[in-house]
Amino acid sequence: MQETLGAASGMVRLTFLVQNLYAEIGRGCDLTVAQAQMLCTLTDRPMGMAELSGSLGLERSSLTGLVDRAEHRGLVVREAVPQDRRAVNVSLTAAGADAVHRFHAQLTERLDKLLADLPARERDQFTRTLRRIVADVPPVFAD
Amino acid sequence: MQETLGAASGMVRLTFLVQNLYAEIGRGCDLTVAQAQMLCTLTDRPMGMAELSGSLGLERSSLTGLVDRAEHRGLVVREAVPQDRRAVNVSLTAAGADAVHRFHAQLTERLDKLLADLPARERDQFTRTLRRIVADVPPVFAD
DNA sequence: TATTGTTATACTCTATAACTATA
């Protein structure tokens, strides 16, 4: 083991840190990690099951249960798609939108705080590089 | 939604990206995410259940099952601690060390590749900033 | 009394395979 961390190790540890924050804030909003992730993805717009499972990187069958439980809790609803009777659109309820809004605000605040002590220039550079690295990642979280 | 991503969103998306890589490479090494994380943490040295659960951010009771399954698969062993008859030390077997070594090498390669197209100067700066941000994160992954 | 670790229990999450209904 070296005394200075490489880029890969840094990214893994940042991931660990963000995951734990995600879980902690989720608990406070009564959301599991998987639920919070799904609601964040649906913040932008409603989606069909296939598209949503693709964005989240889950099998469609896994998503069925996730949506079932969230629908049971009143966070999302399935709606019929008139043009295609096989399909459904999953969208946020008012309660779901409210929960994800609180989650998003708290997580953003905590994450921004991680960078608060950095010089503004370093922070901006870090953000720019980050943006390049994640350019192709599905919009699982947005501003 | 803006056209440029903020720092918080960038960190969440990077987390999503790293998690998916973690899972993908884990599958190739026949390791679940939780197992890979545990083995990585034990790479440095053996640990007691309490310390290990602290490092991983899990309840001790959750760790019991995780270690049970890994021990069943021959990846780790529990060993008695002579000085304290309540305690056990969890350490990697040869098979566990081998699996985690392959996992570590592949993940590091894939993560480094994410930065490969960046100018060397930007990459170095990114790594330096990352190192500051994760300074207090437990050593769940090292070089 | 405090700490180490386990057990019992209950849920959530996830994948694979097989299925139905519609396009």
Next chain:
DNA sequence: TATAGTTATAGAGTATAACAATA
């Protein structure tokens, strides 16, 4: 035939609460 989604099943992961053994 291909696509959208579900069901059935099995296993992993996790937490809470209660417990035993040792310090």
